[in-house]
Amino acid sequence: MKGLLVLVVALAAGAVIGAETWEKVADGDVVIRVRMRPDIPSGREIWAEGDLDASIQDVQSALRDHESFRHWMPYVTESRVLASGPDGSRVTYTRLNLPVISNRDYVLKVVDEQLLAADGTGEFRQKWVPENQALPARKGVVRLLHNEGSWLFTPRGEGKVHFVYRFTVEPGGSIPGFLAGLGQKDAVMDTVRAVEKRAKKLATERASAR
Numbered sequence: 001m002k003g004l005l006v007l008v009v010a011l012a013a014g015a016v017i018g019a020e021t022w023e024k025v026a027d028g029d030v031v032i033r034v035r036m037r038p039d040i041p042s043g044r045e046i047w048a049e050g051d052l053d054a055s056i057q058d059v060q061s062a063l064r065d066h067e068s069f070r071h072w073m074p075y076v077t078e079s080r081v082l083a084s085g086p087d088g089s090r091v092t093y094t095r096l097n098l099p100v101i102s103n104r105d106y107v108l109k110v111v112d113e114q115l116l117a118a119d120g121t122g123e124f125r126q127k128w129v130p131e132n133q134a135l136p137a138r139k140g141v142v143r144l145l146h147n148e149g150s151w152l153f154t155p156r157g158e159g160k161v162h163f164v165y166r167f168t169v170e171p172g173g174s175i176p177g178f179l180a181g182l183g184q185k186d187a188v189m190d191t192v193r194a195v196e197k198r199a200k201k202l203a204t205e206r207a208s209a210r
Contacts, residue, residue, distance in 0.1 A: 022047065026185045030192060040146045043170040048188050049163065054199035056153050056161040058206070060116055060124040062198040063151060066092045072198045074190045078105075082134055088112055091134045095141065104171075106144040107135045113150075124153040146170040165192065 026032035030050035037043035052059065062068075069079035078095035085091075089112075095105040107130065114125040127150040137143045149167025156162045165188070 026189070030189060032185055032188050037168050040168065040170050043146055043168055045168045046149075046166065046188060048165040048192060050192070051156055052161050052163060052192070052196040052199065053159065054161060054196050055159055055203060056124055056155050057116060057120050058199035058202040059153055059161055059163075059195060061202050062195060063124075063126060064112065066090060066094075066110065069094065072194055072201075074187075074194055077103075082107070091131050092128075093135055103141045104144050105138065105141045106147045107131050108147060109134075121155075123155075124151070126151045144169055144171070163192070 022033040022035045024031065024033050026048075030048055033047040035045050037045050066079050066081050069076045073079070075096045075098055076094055077097045078093070080093045081090050082093055083091040090110045092108050092110055093105065094108070095103060097103055108128040109131040110126065110128045112124075112126050114123055116122045116124055127148075129148045130145060132143065132145060147167070147169045149165070149169075152164040154162045
């Protein structure tokens with residue numbers, strides 16, 4: 001997720017894209033598309049889609065445990081749940097330690113729109129929107145004010161899951177021009193592969209506990 005959002009370096013630069021035009025920046029096991037969000041300064045919408053070699057049950061467990069993101073999500077150095085709602089929603093805080101540029105952070109309201117059934121069948125849907133009023137900005141850290149997105153996971157047979165990962169983020173602060181184009185593809189792939197790796201680790205732990 002959220003995550004996910006190590007892309008802030010690359011989002012500030014690159015070719016200008018029409019409001020309704022997607023630019024494909026990766027084509028293979030994972031397809032990644034990007035388009036401008038003219039309603040958000042320097043904002044871009046990212047759409048990544050592909051398959052993971054992991055079970056949907058473990059992917060769901062990984063992405064619902066925000067507190068652990070600092071241990072495995074790229075560039076995340078702090079991850080906390082600030083509050084939980086009766087509907088299961090969470091207000092979360094995440095801080096990123098990024099190369100070259102200043103640290104960034106964001107506060108989100110995360111909602112699990114659809115969870116797996118008790119027998120492990122079905123789809124997992126999660127979305128997030130900004131919740132900046134929940135925590136004041138911190139000195140020396142640039143707050144990402146525009147950060148919204150979603151995950152959708154659908155089973156693809158034994159031990160595989162199809163995902164659609166979409167998010168919009170505005171990088172915030174000043175980004176040096178020489179960083180233009182850096183990391184756009186790699187940053188999204190790093191996040192996707194980190195989710196896959198974490199899900200596999202959870203699967204191993206679950207099997208060992210039996």
